[in-house]
Amino acid sequence: MISVKNLTKYYGSSLAVNNISFEVDKGSVVGFLGPNGAGKSTTVRIITCYLAATTGVVTVDGHDVLTEALQVRRKIGYLPENTPLYLELNVVDYLRFMFDMRKHPGQQNGHQIKEVMGICGLDEVKHKNIGELSKGYRQRVGLAQAMVHNPDILILDEPTVGLDPNQIIEIRNLIKELGKLKTIIICSHILPEVEATCNKVLIIHEGQIVADGTPSDLRTSFEGKGKIFIEIKNNIPDFLEKVIRVAGIDRLLQNSPVTENLSRISLETVKGVDPREDIFRLCTQTDSVLLEMKREETSLEDVFRQLTRKEG
Amino acid sequence: MSQILILARKELKSYFDSPVAYVVITLFLLIAGWQFTTSLFLANTADLRQLFGIIRFILLFFIPAVSMRLLSEEKRVGTIELLLTMPLKEWQLVMGKFLAAYALIAITLILTGIHYITIASVGNPDFGATMGGYLGLILMVGVYLAIGIFTSSLTQNQIIAFILAFVIIFVFYILDKVVFFMPHFIANLLELLSTDYHFGNLARGVIDSRDIIYYLSMMFFFLFLTSQVLESRKWK
Numbered sequence: 001m002i003s004v005k006n007l008t009k010y011y012g013s014s015l016a017v018n019n020i021s022f023e024v025d026k027g028s029v030v031g032f033l034g035p036n037g038a039g040k041s042t043t044v045r046i047i048t049c050y051l052a053a054t055t056g057v058v059t060v061d062g063h064d065v066l067t068e069a070l071q072v073r074r075k076i077g078y079l080p081e082n083t084p085l086y087l088e089l090n091v092v093d094y095l096r097f098m099f100d101m102r103k104h105p106g107q108q109n110g111h112q113i114k115e116v117m118g119i120c121g122l123d124e125v126k127h128k129n130i131g132e133l134s135k136g137y138r139q140r141v142g143l144a145q146a147m148v149h150n151p152d153i154l155i156l157d158e159p160t161v162g163l164d165p166n167q168i169i170e171i172r173n174l175i176k177e178l179g180k181l182k183t184i185i186i187c188s189h190i191l192p193e194v195e196a197t198c199n200k201v202l203i204i205h206e207g208q209i210v211a212d213g214t215p216s217d218l219r220t221s222f223e224g225k226g227k228i229f230i231e232i233k234n235n236i237p238d239f240l241e242k243v244i245r246v247a248g249i250d251r252l253l254q255n256s257p258v259t260e261n262l263s264r265i266s267l268e269t270v271k272g273v274d275p276r277e278d279i280f281r282l283c284t285q286t287d288s289v290l291l292e293m294k295r296e297e298t299s300l301e302d303v304f305r306q307l308t309r310k311e312g
Numbered sequence: 313m314s315q316i317l318i319l320a321r322k323e324l325k326s327y328f329d330s331p332v333a334y335v336v337i338t339l340f341l342l343i344a345g346w347q348f349t350t351s352l353f354l355a356n357t358a359d360l361r362q363l364f365g366i367i368r369f370i371l372l373f374f375i376p377a378v379s380m381r382l383l384s385e386e387k388r389v390g391t392i393e394l395l396l397t398m399p400l401k402e403w404q405l406v407m408g409k410f411l412a413a414y415a416l417i418a419i420t421l422i423l424t425g426i427h428y429i430t431i432a433s434v435g436n437p438d439f440g441a442t443m444g445g446y447l448g449l450i451l452m453v454g455v456y457l458a459i460g461i462f463t464s465s466l467t468q469n470q471i472i473a474f475i476l477a478f479v480i481i482f483v484f485y486i487l488d489k490v491v492f493f494m495p496h497f498i499a500n501l502l503e504l505l506s507t508d509y510h511f512g513n514l515a516r517g518v519i520d521s522r523d524i525i526y527y528l529s530m531m532f533f534f535l536f537l538t539s540q541v542l543e544s545r546k547w548k
Binding site for chain 2: 011051078102
């Protein structure tokens with residue numbers, strides 16, 4: 001449905017997107033994951049024909065974004081970053097305006113607007129000016145305008161920013177529902193969001209794709225780098241050095257002494273090794289009191305942090 | 313309905329939903345009416361020459377005020393990203409905005425027609441010259457608005473858009489009034505570029521295609537520049 005080949009974008013002399021390529025299949029929900037400034041929004045803006053690539057080819061449903069921009073735009077419903085809206089319009093007028101501007105030739109406004117307002121839960125505020133609405137409602141209006149003309153593709157740049165936890169879950173469920181019918185791209189730096197809604201994740205860092213796959217694929221391919229957390233009470237000054245030397249421990253993540261002889265230590269383990277037994281033995285040898293020991297599975301969050309850590 | 317008209321209708325509605333339209337129309341009519349009545353008895357002739365002079369002068373301020381927010385506000389709020397990802401071309405977007413502002417000013421100008429009715433009831437004004445004058449005003453407004461929308465596309469700041477538009481419009485307005493300082497051949501050229509010079513011909517009731525072509529090509533030039541500015545975002 002969407003194909004990006006060797007896309008590079010410079011802003012002046014600064015590189016925003018560095019030679020990325022990917023495909024988005026019809027009917028899939030793809031999450032662009034990356035820290036702020038990674039190039040997610042830039043990529044999305046190129047797909048929506050707002051910006052032009054410096055080099056590279058982007059096609060949407062076979063149409064090139066540069067030469068056939070109008071056909072591309074007609075297929076896409078877009079929620080830009082920060083949800084820009086016309087605050088002086090009321091909800092119905094706004095949605096009608098967006099529908100009229102984006103509709104296909106001959107497309108009738110039957111129940112489309114009404115339906116979208118129902119889906120997005122806007123019925124009770126439909127005659128209010130958008131400027132009077134809370135952040136949560138504005139976000140819903142933004143979603144509604146993106147899908148009001150029933151596009152095949154939805155591109156949502158940070159759709160749940162500024163919402164409360166209940167609203168976030170509502171919007172996620174909504175996106176999941178829509179994902180059954182449409183192709184969706186979501187930009188986000190919030191992991192659980194992507195994990196909950198997407199069936200494919202692209203992790204972007206400093207303009208490059210550093211990982212690509214389903215959420216569970218990503219987790220397994222980075223698994224093994226487990227974490228062990230211990231809370232220990234001892235009187236031996238070089239316990240830390242000893243515990244790092246235990247077989248299977250890769251490195252020390254964090255050491256936070258609580259009091260003089262009580263400390264909490266996080267350790268990263270080598271792939272596929274469980275050194276808990278050895279740690280326990282070390283504790284008995286050094287006569288330390290092990291208050292707590294816990295092994296944590298790799299979460300997508302760890303994968304993300306590993307991949308997007310700033311080097312240097 | 314084509315997208316240009318849909319956009320124009322929405323823009324015009326937002327002029328009337330906010331105080332902008334009412335302030336513009338009221339102030340414009342007040343100033344024009346006041347100046348008209350004071351000069352009418354001094355000049356003691358049954359024509360609208362005085363009125364057209366005043367209108368041409370106050371347009372210098374009113375047009376930038378009407379056009380300043382057209383694109384700058386969209387840029388500031390970010391809605392420009394919505395507009396420019398809609399299935400329409402940049403020039404269509406510019407035309408939609410342009411037509412909305414044009415309609416607002418046209419409504420205002422039509423309302424000044426009341427003064428013609430006043431004069432016609434007491435004297436015998438030249439209908440042809442009046443119509444020529446209004447045609448000239450309408451064309452001139454188009455050029456000023458095109459300049460205004462152009463400066464509005466350059467910045468996110470309405471005040472900057474206003475001042476830039478005022479300066480450019482003022483230069484075109486003043487050109488034919490300063491030419492006697494210039495050498496003869498430059499003077500002729502500058503006169504031809506002046507918006508006010510071409511108005512003079514039309515206001516005498518002489519509809520010359522050269523004047524009309526001048527106004528239309530000025531409009532086209534600035535509207536074209538505006539859509540080029542909008543398109544340039546892609547390559548920054």
